[in-house]
Amino acid sequence: MAEPQRGTENRTETHIRTLSSDEPPSCSSLTTKELQQNLREVKKRERPVRLLFEIPSTRIIHHVLSKYVVYEIVVMRSGSFDSHRVPVERRYSDFSRFHHKLLEEFEEELEDVVLPRKHLSGNFSPEIISERRLGLQDYLAKLYSVRCVRHSPHFAKFFTEQEQKRAHDLLRAGQFKPAVEQLQNVLEVEEKLLPWQNPTLIVPTLSALAVCYRDLEEPEKASAAAQRALPPVRRYGLKNYRAALLDLLVDLGYQLGRPVAQLQEELTVLRDAERGEVSPRSLKELVVQQFP
Structure with a gap:
């Protein structure tokens, strides 16, 4: 009879340990002070960003x-x-x-x-x-x-346009390192503005960063910037950017030894479907024409 009893105790202990490590305590087991603390934490997490x-x-x-x-x-x-x-x-x-x-x-x-x-x-x-x-x-x-x-584009431009122009002037002059520094600062500000702006706001900046990193022979960083720009480009139908980003990512994928078949197929389908509407320009050609 002793053996089954020990098994029952072990199962009970295991159940208690599982509850304490994986499940939050029920409201009935919390003190009033603990409930108030939890409520404050929830309110803090739900506080709108300003x-x-x-x-x-x-x-x-x-x-x-x-x-x-x-x-x-x-x-x-x-x-x-x-x-x-x-x-x-x-x-x-x-x-x-x-x-x-x-x-x-x-x-x-x-x-x-x-x-x-x-x-x-x-x-x-x-x-x-x-x-x-x-x-x-x-x-x-x-x-x-x-x-x-x-929510107006004028609001975002006030905080970023001058820096964008300086960064693109540096890029056009082949001064890629200072251009990257300027673009990273622009991206920081744009990310703060994003909850109130169209997500495509960061596409020109990320595209310019991808071009700079490519010319600085930093393919990992170039690929990361291009990959981050692609989702808003797809979602909002920026066809020229989409084709140029896909083309760059395919090229970088070969260079980095990554699978590119899916990206290549997407690019082919895009060009076939939008023949005559999608510019064949490279991402660098698109970028250098921005912020003259």
Whole structure:
């Protein structure tokens, strides 16, 4: 009789160990304090991600016949998980052009959002610069609170277009390493903006990175960038990018010793189905024409 009893005890112990390691405790076994803690954790995970804008510093740029102030803007996602701060610099004139573009499209929605005014004199005094820095920081926060503005392509371009142009100028000049550094910064900002922007926003940046890495003879990184660009290209029907990315990935696949039959078949089907509509240009040819 003793033997069956020991088996029963072993099974019971095993069952207890399984519950404690693999299953969460039932609500009835938790104290009120533990339930409150769990609820706080759930709320924290479900908290919507927001963008925060900080202008921590400014500097005065002196030229022979002119000088101006540039404002360092840091775009962050709310929450401690966003620890990488990528700054961009903009002049007041950049803010002014941006604001007028938005007014052309969203005049009614921006009725209560005012760009800090430019003073007729004293624009370079520390007090005026500090006042405008805080005003521009508040201006960006108010813009972001307007739904149609934060979803507008103008919003993303304000934070990325100048850097994109510099990166593509470097790429066209064959300066691939500094181009990669610039493009990586652009990608960081674009990733922060993605919840409110079309996912194709990152396609030109990833494509340019793939081209740079290819010319730097880093096929693994080139393939990774191209692979990441492909899903939004497929989903949103960017035919020219799709053919060019597939062509690059097939070539890199042969170079890296990876299977390419599926990619090759997709490329063939695409070209057959869209004959005359899909450009035969390479990814590099597409990229160098971006951001002239």
